[in-house]
Amino acid sequence: MRSSKQRDAVLKVLRESCDHPTADMIYERVKEIIPNISLGTVYRNLGQLKDEGLITIVESSDTKVHYEGNLTDHIHFLCKSCCEITDVFCTPTVPAALADLGLQVESQKTVYYGVCNTCRDNI
Amino acid sequence: MRSSKQRDAVLKVLRESCDHPTADMIYERVKEIIPNISLGTVYRNLGQLKDEGLITIVESSDTKVHYEGNLTDHIHFLCKSCCEITDVFCTPTVPAALADLGLQVESQKTVYYGVCNTCRDNI
DNA sequence: ATTATAAACAGTAATGATTACTATTTATAG
DNA sequence: CTATAAATAGTAATCATTACTGTTTATAAT
Secondary structure: OOOOHHHHHHHHHHHOOOOOOEHHHHHHHHOOOOOOOOHHHHHHHHHHHHHOOOOEEEOOOOOOOEEEOOOOOOEEEEEOOOOOEEEEOOOOOOOHHHHHOOOEEEEEEEEEEEEOHHHHHOO | OOOOHHHHHHHHHHHOOOOOOEHHHHHHHHOOOOOOOOHHHHHHHHHHHHHOOOOEEEOOOOOOOEEEOOOOOOEEEEEOOOOOEEEEOOOOOOOHHHHHOOOEEEEEEEEEEEEOHHHHHOO
């Protein structure tokens, strides 16, 4: 893989994002670094970065794909009310039932659903 | 909500499916019961059944939405090689870190990734 | 340094899963 | 039996994502 300013910028934006932006949100942010970057380039580089394992995809409540640049062990809490995704830093466990079936887990993606503290207080 | 033959058929198909079909797969199966059912009707009823909590959505590896009619406690193992989803029946645990932050979990969706036994043996 | 080459790019067109729309049918209550 | 609003079939529209094309650029060999 050849180096490219565009891919570096996409990765930099994701590394510095505390939320879980979609491709077009990332596109808007990268445009502040490279104003004439193309949306297709953002998509292509997101795909490459994902394949390299440098970023991950977060399951969300809408139809768009959300990306994440924080590789630190954590899980996600998705608020049913405001749809905000909260990172909860902890090392998730793997149920023994998987190993019992001979299934070796390489990675995992967990989303917990509920109402976040902010929304609960606003009722 | 009024009763409808179409919704009953969609739910029946999902209840009797052991896999995790997409909307158009469900459409094909329901057509064997109601040949002239419309794809839009399938989508609308899947949405209603989901809102009622009678079915759930499974995160998968492709861009399509996969549905599930089995509400028994279980987790999913997604094979990175064949993309097959395996149901593993067990009661998943909730990390204490969530409660520590005051976040009350109402439901969860967990996917574990790895290579399934069949694919591992085929190498 | 210059050149060759293939990867990456910007810009645009195409795809396809899903949603919206509309005239008609149908479940249900009065 | 009738009124009415929800549900439907069929079709059109949406829009996130992917594919395409001619041009640019990183990198390695001359």
